Amino acid sequence: MASRISNRFAALASAGRSGLVTFVTAGDPAPEATVSIMHALVRGGADVIELGVPFSDPMADGPIIQRASERALAKGMNLRRVLEIAASFREQDQTTPLVLMGYLNPLERMGYENFARRAADAGVDGILAVDLPPEEASDFHRLMAAGGLDQIFLLAPTSSAERISAVCRYATGFVYYVSVKGVTGDKALDPDEVRARIQQLKAQTALPVGVGFGIKTPATAATVGAVSDAVIVGSALVEIIEQAATPDAAAGQLETYVRSLRTAMDAGRAAA
Amino acid sequence: MNANNLSEISTPLHPGALPDASGHFGPYGGKFVAETLMAPLAELEEAYRQALADPEFIAEFERDLHHYVGRPSPLYHAERWSRTLGGAQIYLKREDLNHTGAHKINNTIGQGLLARRMGKRRIIAETGAGQHGVASATVAARFGMQCRVYMGASDIQRQSVNVFRMKLLGAEVVPVTSGSKTLKDALNEALRDWVSNVDNTFYIIGTVAGPHPYPAMVRDFQAVIGREARAQCLAQVGRLPDAVVACVGGGSNAMGIFYPFLDDKAVRLIGVEAGGDGVETGRHSAPLSAGVPGVLHGNRTYLMQDEDGQIIETHSISAGLDYPGVGPEHAWLKDSGRAEYVAITDDEALKAFHQLTRLEGIIPALESSHALAYVTKLAPTLPKDQVLVVNLSGRGDKDIPTVAARDGITL
Numbered sequence: 258m259a260s261r262i263s264n265r266f267a268a269l270a271s272a273g274r275s276g277l278v279t280f281v282t283a284g285d286p287a288p289e290a291t292v293s294i295m296h297a298l299v300r301g302g303a304d305v306i307e308l309g310v311p312f313s314d315p316m317a318d319g320p321i322i323q324r325a326s327e328r329a330l331a332k333g334m335n336l337r338r339v340l341e342i343a344a345s346f347r348e349q350d351q352t353t354p355l356v357l358m359g360y361l362n363p364l365e366r367m368g369y370e371n372f373a374r375r376a377a378d379a380g381v382d383g384i385l386a387v388d389l390p391p392e393e394a395s396d397f398h399r400l401m402a403a404g405g406l407d408q409i410f411l412l413a414p415t416s417s418a419e420r421i422s423a424v425c426r427y428a429t430g431f432v433y434y435v436s437v438k439g440v441t442g443d444k445a446l447d448p449d450e451v452r453a454r455i456q457q458l459k460a461q462t463a464l465p466v467g468v469g470f471g472i473k474t475p476a477t478a479a480t481v482g483a484v485s486d487a488v489i490v491g492s493a494l495v496e497i498i499e500q501a502a503t504p505d506a507a508a509g510q511l512e513t514y515v516r517s518l519r520t521a522m523d524a525g526r527a528a529a
Numbered sequence: 530m531n532a533n534n535l536s537e538i539s540t541p542l543h544p545g546a547l548p549d550a551s552g553h554f555g556p557y558g559g560k561f562v563a564e565t566l567m568a569p570l571a572e573l574e575e576a577y578r579q580a581l582a583d584p585e586f587i588a589e590f591e592r593d594l595h596h597y598v599g600r601p602s603p604l605y606h607a608e609r610w611s612r613t614l615g616g617a618q619i620y621l622k623r624e625d626l627n628h629t630g631a632h633k634i635n636n637t638i639g640q641g642l643l644a645r646r647m648g649k650r651r652i653i654a655e656t657g658a659g660q661h662g663v664a665s666a667t668v669a670a671r672f673g674m675q676c677r678v679y680m681g682a683s684d685i686q687r688q689s690v691n692v693f694r695m696k697l698l699g700a701e702v703v704p705v706t707s708g709s710k711t712l713k714d715a716l717n718e719a720l721r722d723w724v725s726n727v728d729n730t731f732y733i734i735g736t737v738a739g740p741h742p743y744p745a746m747v748r749d750f751q752a753v754i755g756r757e758a759r760a761q762c763l764a765q766v767g768r769l770p771d772a773v774v775a776c777v778g779g780g781s782n783a784m785g786i787f788y789p790f791l792d793d794k795a796v797r798l799i800g801v802e803a804g805g806d807g808v809e810t811g812r813h814s815a816p817l818s819a820g821v822p823g824v825l826h827g828n829r830t831y832l833m834q835d836e837d838g839q840i841i842e843t844h845s846i847s848a849g850l851d852y853p854g855v856g857p858e859h860a861w862l863k864d865s866g867r868a869e870y871v872a873i874t875d876d877e878a879l880k881a882f883h884q885l886t887r888l889e890g891i892i893p894a895l896e897s898s899h900a901l902a903y904v905t906k907l908a909p910t911l912p913k914d915q916v917l918v919v920n921l922s923g924r925g926d927k928d929i930p931t932v933a934a935r936d937g938i939t940l
Binding site: 312313314315316317318319320323327330335336337360361362363364365366367387388389390392393410411412413414415416417420424435438439440443444 | 551559560561562563564565566567568569707708713714717720721724725726727728821823824825826827832834836837838839840841
């Protein structure tokens with residue numbers, strides 16, 4: 258059965274558009290704010306939502322998403338409640354693909370099989386465990402596949418051709434190209450380097466390739482969107498939430514900002 | 530005596546020695562890192578493999594341990610303390626006498642030589658008590674490398690002497706204010722630095738944890754402790770000890786002294802965790818005694834975590850043991866039953882600290898005092914002809930302010 262994620266990417270491809278994947282941390286600034294923030298992202302033009310599962314030790318994240326995790330954990334957020342948020346989002350939105358992104362330990366603690374079943378029941382479409390490379394993923398892969406979840410894996414500037422094919426053997430839905438050597442929200446990416454790497458990746462996989470880490474502005478989103486299947490934006494959105502006066506204000510500002518990304522990306526494709 | 534023959538590290542202890550080719554000790558260990566670090570870990574693994582096969586690397590490591598660190602460290606029969614406890618004979622493996630005051634330097638010499646061999650000009654390290662930070666800064670100074678040490682803001686407060694030592698040595702000490710502001714957060718921050726600077730930076734992990742190959746590599750560099758202790762015990766006592774005791778935070782001094790005894794099945798191996806206020810209070814740093822397996826900092830091991838899989842804050846009077854995880858090989862030795870793990874409270878460790886100081890004229894590190902405290906319980910239960918070897922992993926100079934404050938004294 259084709260997943261919501263692959264359906265969405267197929268539709269984007271046939272429309273000649275690049276997808277916009279938006280990341281926010283579940284429970285930031287408060288658990289009850291997240292569902293309306295997710296709907297605001299969709300209204301602004303997000304094609305896929307990535308919902309961060311907060312973890313006490315977010316080793317691959319820069320300070321912006323670290324602080325979001327700390328805020329969410331301080332409000333009692335945990336994996337069980339992330340799944341409740343997902344289910345609540347699905348009550349009003351049955352079409353936007355939803356990916357959970359986080360670290361392995363909370364998934365292990367819930368149990369892979371238990372997690373896969375509960376996530377699928379909640380309407381989650383994919384899972385990205387940042388600290389799980391394919392070498393360690395055989396049980397995980399089997400049990401997530403049994404639950405019908407797409408498995409998003411990272412590729413990096415340091416990934417060799419052998420690693421790219423190893424990752425692409427397990428990956429479904431799309432692959433996530435980390436465009437900089439660094440943590441989330443770190444440095445700005447180099448568009449020429451990204452373009453060259455995307456071409457290399459496309460030669461090795463039929464999966465859509467999304468590009469994330471280091472995309473902060475509509476202009477960069479347009480540049481990257483011109484050469485990739487999706488643009489992934491996280492820290493810039495989380496920073497809006499951090500600086501907004503209220504959760505409602507955050508939702509409004511996020512919608513406006515996401516629309517500016519979407520508009521720039523569509524204009525970029527039209528010009529190309 | 531040829532206890533310093535490090536070429537032994539290039540041959541497995543016994544066939545089927547762990548870790549396996551992918552870095553696992555049974556279900557533990559492995560490489561759980563984001564994709565960007567997989568390539569530098571593979572590069573490190575290959576460089577380490579080649580270094581072990583290079584007699585020049587081994588010879589230089591041996592030379593440095595002998596002439597710079599001051600090895601072999603003595604195995605000292607603490608007769609007065611043994612007599613007072615009234616049971617087994619206690620021998621102290623004097624890692625406190627090493628250059629920089631602890632066992633940590635064995636590993637930083639090894640990794641520093643490897644960094645130089647790999648052409649890396651920048652060293653980063655995490656530190657808890659500051660001993661590994663000092664040992665890393667020492668090596669960086671000697672090799673003319675840039676050095677940055679990440680240290681939890683809480684630890685910076687309680688280990689101010691070591692912070693100043695690192696600065697004297699030319700290192701930049703970066704306070705880490707995220708999370709619990711201790712060793713685990715310093716490790717997170719060092720991993721973030723590494724991922725951002727993989728091309729020119731060598732990350733010297735200070736304990737037998739982290740992603741493969743670190744647990745095996747750090748153990749191999751520290752195994753000189755056990756090789757010496759084993760040979761010294763045979764030479765001085767005429768037989769192997771009945772038990773070997775060491776404190777366990779991440780577990781590098783314990784793994785270093787245990788490893789050469791793994792095949793001596795009659796020798797009990799006892800790891801002593803930090804019980805903090807008492808394991809039953811929940812305020813401790815004893816994952817092997819009261820934790821659950823999980824994944825943190827690149828490996829699967831026993832962790833202090835809550836039912837949602839979040840890592841919980843640890844408590845110990847000793848900054849060097851204040852860590853929610855433990856090296857994956859210890860997790861394996863626990864499950865396989867080859868080693869035993871116990872916990873000692875802050876108060877028990879302090880009592881042993883004072884006892885050794887007054888009876889033997891040796892001021893031990895608070896970390897090592899946990900191992901000593903367990904010996905004060907164990908030795909009296911054993912006959913006088915039994916032999917305990919304890920790893921005195923570091924000296925207590927750095928802990929004087931902590932001990933004074935605990936006694937209400939302002940220095």
